[in-house]
Amino acid sequence: MTNPNNMEIIIDEELEKCKKRCEALNMPRYNSDKITDYDCKECGNNQYIFVPKKVNGFYREVAVPCKCQNIRNTLKKLAKSGLKNIIQKYTFENYITAEKWQTNIKNKAVDFTSQQNKWFYIGGQSGCGKTHLCTSICGKFLSDGKDVVYMLWLSDVKELKSTVNDYENHKNLIKKYRETEVLYIDDFF
Numbered sequence: 001m002t003n004p005n006n007m008e009i010i011i012d013e014e015l016e017k018c019k020k021r022c023e024a025l026n027m028p029r030y031n032s033d034k035i036t037d038y039d040c041k042e043c044g045n046n047q048y049i050f051v052p053k054k055v056n057g058f059y060r061e062v063a064v065p066c067k068c069q070n071i072r073n074t075l076k077k078l079a080k081s082g083l084k085n086i087i088q089k090y091t092f093e094n095y096i097t098a099e100k101w102q103t104n105i106k107n108k109a110v111d112f113t114s115q116q117n118k119w120f121y122i123g124g125q126s127g128c129g130k131t132h133l134c135t136s137i138c139g140k141f142l143s144d145g146k147d148v149v150y151m152l153w154l155s156d157v158k159e160l161k162s163t164v165n166d167y168e169n170h171k172n173l174i175k176k177y178r179e180t181e182v183l184y185i186d187d188f189f
Contacts, residue, residue: 018052018059025050025061038075040068047072070145078142082150083135083184087142090135102129109133113140123189134184141182149180153188 028044043049043066053062078084092110097103105122112120120137122130138148163170177183 014059015052018061022050022052022061038068038072040066040071042066043068073145077147081138081142081148081184082152083138083142083148086131086135087139090132091139092133092136095129095132095136105129106133109137113137113144131186134186138182138184146181147179148182148184149176151177151183151185153185 026043026046026049028041039045040047045068047066047069048063049066050061050063052059054060055062078087092106095102095106097106109120109122112118120134122133124130138150142148160170160173163173
């Protein structure tokens with residue numbers, strides 16, 4: 001008859017060996033991520049971490065996604081959205097509320113980020129903070145993992161109109177605006 005204590009020792013040894021193999025597999029490689037310029041110290045830019053897991057009674061190295069994947073996806077979405085250069089500058093925290101109307105519109109913008117399937121429109125004179133607040137909204141949505149696409153009305157609508165007779169090209173151009181979770185149209189009027 002097998003001694004249960006010996007089985008526990010064997011299992012513990014097997015687990016320790018598996019942990020060491022995982023450590024070796026998790027050695028940082030630091031391959032630069034050209035798309036996001038994000039450097040993860042935890043996975044060494046492999047985007048996965050190996051952990052021991054019992055499979056069919058034996059310990060195996062199993063790859064699990066690193067938490068940096070969410071960060072990388074958000075950064076890719078940010079680059080794709082067209083807001084990469086202004087998103088850190090235009091935040092709710094940086095919006096100056098010297099007047100009561102500024103406080104009111106900022107509160108409405110912040111409240112909007114917690115609502116689902118709604119429209120947000122802000123109009124006003126040049127320099128009143130429309131782009132700042134809408135970019136802040138997009139920043140919040142991006143940090144929540146949503147897809148955001150930025151459309152500069154005057155230039156992007158010209159491009160769309162120029163392809164109206166080329167069905168495939170037009171369809172491909174308009175697809176990004178139709179299929180995104182959040183569409184930010186700047187300078188609409």
